[in-house]
Amino acid sequence: MPPVRHGYQPVLDYITGFWDRLIRFHPHDTGTLIGLPRPYLVPSSDSTRPLFQEMYYWDSYFASLGLVGTAHEWLVFDMVENMAALIERFGFIPNGNRYYFTSRSQPPFFTKLIRLAHSMKVARGDTDCDEYLRHMIRLATREHETCWLGDKHPHERRKYRGLSRYHDINYSDFLASCESGWDHSTRCDGDRPGNEAGRWMDHLPVCLNSILYAREMDFAWALNLLGAPKEAEFWTAAAEERAATMRELMWDAERRFYFDFDWRHRERSPCPSLAGFYPLWAGLATQEQAREMVARWFPRFLMPGGVVTSLTPFPGRQWAYPNGWAPLQWIVVDGLDRYGFANEATEVRRRWCNTCAHGFTRVGTMLEKYNVAEPHREPEHGLYGLIEGFGWTNGVFVDFTRKLEK
Secondary structure, three states: OOOHHHHOHHHHHHHHHHHHHHEEOOOOOEOOEOOOOOOEEOOOOOOOOOOOOOOEHHHHHHHHOOOOOOOOOHHHHHHHHHHHHHHHHHOOOOOEOEHHHOOOOOOOOHHHHHHHHHHHHHHOOOOOHHHHHHHHHHHHHHHHHHHHOOOOOOOOOEEEOOEEOOOOOOOOHHHHHHHHOOOOEOOOOOOOOOOOOOOHHHEEOHHHHHHHHHHHHHHHHHHHHOOOHHHHHHHHHHHHHHHHHHHHHHEEOOOOEEOOEEOOOOEEOOOOEHHHHHHHHHOOOOHHHHHHHHHHOHHHHEEOOEEOOEOOEOOOOOEOEOEEEHHHHHHHHHHHHHOOOHHHHHHHHHHHHHHHHHHHHHHOOEEOEEEOOOOOOOOOOOOOOOOEEOHHHHHHHHHHHHHHHO
């Protein structure tokens, strides 16, 4: 592998100059576009196909990882403010700021973006840190209770034993898979295929409930910091109850892995995917579970170019083998580090950054996704094709190279 500073520097220089091409500012509603009070990042600047020209929910968090400590870090605060405005207006954060996206949300990383912005405010000595945190956590709690704990139309997500599913107001499995961010994958096909999208609304996803656990722990962290220990205890108890239920329903003691749970048929999905590593990122897995997962499953998912989304190829499904995606690389790596598997985490960072750097050498840009099984080949294009840009790829690449330099 080339030395980090020299081997990756052309890519880092490209990313530094590319952020401006992803910035948009639309303070007023225009057609289907929902106006937002602050500038924001879109994922792609591909002028030949104007896809992904909105602020997306989970994309914004992973792109923000690469903004910290740069001349563009002000965008982190602006995107938090935009998400706050969406909650004030709609009660939750839609998939993106389009009216036709208000039927669904996306993986809810709002509290993680709040914590990132708060840490930046603390580091620079701002005097309004507590006030800022109190306001944003209040809105995040509103979103959590309205949307993710909702059990009636239009937010019918909490479905079984206190766990939640991805959903869409139209009760569409296809659109629920879009809310998951994994549009489209083999995760919810199981052995009872119903349609091309899989049976997403029949499943309690391990990734979503890990995120909700992390959010509830974030609420507890913030409320303790703000001097509200009783309220913090409530959210800690909620998180612990969620974790216990997940271990019961989603942990397969024989296969030594976490799986999505089919609540309708009361059984675990047979489909292993990188979603099974989310409990490590969230910190709800036991140390023994983490050890068993890494020993048995990490070598299967580790490919020459990073970790692969799932283990079985399926034409037309882009969130599956042989593709790797920046946010999943980051989630897996963060979970490995959390449980003490630093060497494995470093190896994923190196392989992913090499894949991105070699791809950049070939095509002169960063891509939405990569073929990690055979990095010299194109990925499975899926429904949207091969998208150039790309916001979260840029953010994760910057974050990974910083850690590789330490």
